[in-house]
Amino acid sequence: MIELRHLEKKYENATPLQDVNAVIRDGDVISVIGPSGTGKSTLIRCINMLERPTGGQILLDGEDITAPKYDLTKARRRMGMVFQSFNLFGHLTVIENLMLAPMDILKKSKQEAYDTGVALLRRVGLAGRELQYPEQLSGGQKQRVAIARTLAMDPDVILLDEPTSALDPTMVGEVQAVIRDLAKSGKTMLIVTHEMSFARAISNRVFYMDEGGIYEDGTPEQVFDHPRKELTRRFIRRLKVLELLIDSRDFDFIGAGTQIDLYCLQNDIPPKEKYRIRLVIEELVQQILLAAFAEPDVRVTVEYAPDAQTAVIFADYTGDRFDPRDSDNELSLSVLTGVTETIDFKYDDSQKQNHVEIRLK
Numbered sequence: 001m002i003e004l005r006h007l008e009k010k011y012e013n014a015t016p017l018q019d020v021n022a023v024i025r026d027g028d029v030i031s032v033i034g035p036s037g038t039g040k041s042t043l044i045r046c047i048n049m050l051e052r053p054t055g056g057q058i059l060l061d062g063e064d065i066t067a068p069k070y071d072l073t074k075a076r077r078r079m080g081m082v083f084q085s086f087n088l089f090g091h092l093t094v095i096e097n098l099m100l101a102p103m104d105i106l107k108k109s110k111q112e113a114y115d116t117g118v119a120l121l122r123r124v125g126l127a128g129r130e131l132q133y134p135e136q137l138s139g140g141q142k143q144r145v146a147i148a149r150t151l152a153m154d155p156d157v158i159l160l161d162e163p164t165s166a167l168d169p170t171m172v173g174e175v176q177a178v179i180r181d182l183a184k185s186g187k188t189m190l191i192v193t194h195e196m197s198f199a200r201a202i203s204n205r206v207f208y209m210d211e212g213g214i215y216e217d218g219t220p221e222q223v224f225d226h227p228r229k230e231l232t233r234r235f236i237r238r239l240k241v242l243e244l245l246i247d248s249r250d251f252d253f254i255g256a257g258t259q260i261d262l263y264c265l266q267n268d269i270p271p272k273e274k275y276r277i278r279l280v281i282e283e284l285v286q287q288i289l290l291a292a293f294a295e296p297d298v299r300v301t302v303e304y305a306p307d308a309q310t311a312v313i314f315a316d317y318t319g320d321r322f323d324p325r326d327s328d329n330e331l332s333l334s335v336l337t338g339v340t341e342t343i344d345f346k347y348d349d350s351q352k353q354n355h356v357e358i359r360l361k
């Protein structure tokens with residue numbers, strides 16, 4: 001059990017942790033979410049004392065690990081850390097990466113460290129990769145090695161700081177699968193993540209961090225579906241909605257495609273639906289609206305309703321009345337009608353505001 005009591009971390013120009021209080025029970029799998037800069041990494045790094053808190057206490061099974069005389073190697077043996085950027089040793093083979101700390105710190109024999117390493121590689125789906133170097137592996141494979149390396153120390157607690165956010169979207173799944181397997185094994189885990197559906201699937205608790213502390217603490221259902229407090233509500237809503245502002249003819253549609261991929265990943269939107277969302281935005285905005293307006297000012301909002309498993313796409317733009325269904329681009333219109341259930345259009349004369357609402361099939 002880990003108890004955080006009035007934990008504080010002050011930097012010269014920021015105090016990300018003002019007063020953090022929490023009890024983390026054995027076996028808890030906690031997703032830590034919140035806007036950027038709210039101290040999620042700082043919290044994780046303070047818990048295993050990679051950063052020394054400036055105030056408060058951390059009790060590990062009742063023992064205060066922040067006490068000046070406490071032997072930190074004891075706490076660090078019990079807590080493993082997985083970073084966004086893998087942090088593997090590039091000059092060592094995969095198996096050497098896994099053997100190093102168990103031999104150095106746990107004083108395991110070479111044979112024992114090797115055997116454990118081989119078994120762990122198999123567990124993360126990388127049997128046979130022992131003698132490769134990290135640079136020969138993909139990002140997803142590197143992160144799985146990093147997780148195996150953490151497991152080689154047999155920690156009681158695993159802290160993961162955005163373990164999939166440096167990965168190409170195609171590799172997120174394989175790393176999530178390994179983490180999901182760990183979560184099921186009963187290890188205590190804290191994981192900073194932006195992927196809501198993943199957080200929901202693996203954790204029994206969610207910490208929403210804001211305003212210098214754990215602003216809301218609850219089950220995934222509570223925090224994601226019925227947030228109690230205003231800032232949580234706003235954050236969750238923003239996660240569920242994707243907004244694109246197309247305010248120039250040079251708008252970066254390729255970059256927007258990446259944003260759409262990420263949004264779909266975070267919300268567990270199936271590939272087929274993702275493809276349709278991209279198609280609608282391409283045809284509606286790039287082909288039809290950009291042809292109609294010399295100076296575009298279009299706000300696109302995508303909302304996905306997991307229950308109904310459908311996406312709704314809104315496009316709002318100021319200017320003269322222009323109903324996209326009246327476009328003479330018949331090709332784009334036929335593509336649009338092919339993937340959509342309904343296309344509705346409204347125009348507000350007084351505000352000169354066009355509003356399009358598209359429901360996907």
Ligand SMILES: Nc1ncnc2c1ncn2[C@@H]1O[C@H](COP(=O)(O)OP(=O)(O)O)[C@@H](O)[C@H]1O
Pocket residue numbers: 011012013014015016035036037038039040041042043
């Ligand atoms: N080593 C550091 N030195 C100074 N300021 C830092 C340091 N690490 C983090 N901060 C500041 O603390 C705040 C929280 O950072 P961080 O914990 O990385 O947030 P998050 O992980 O939620 O994005 C930020 O304002 C950041 O600039």
Ligand SMILES: [Mg+2]
Pocket residue numbers: 040041042
């Ligand atoms: Mg961070």
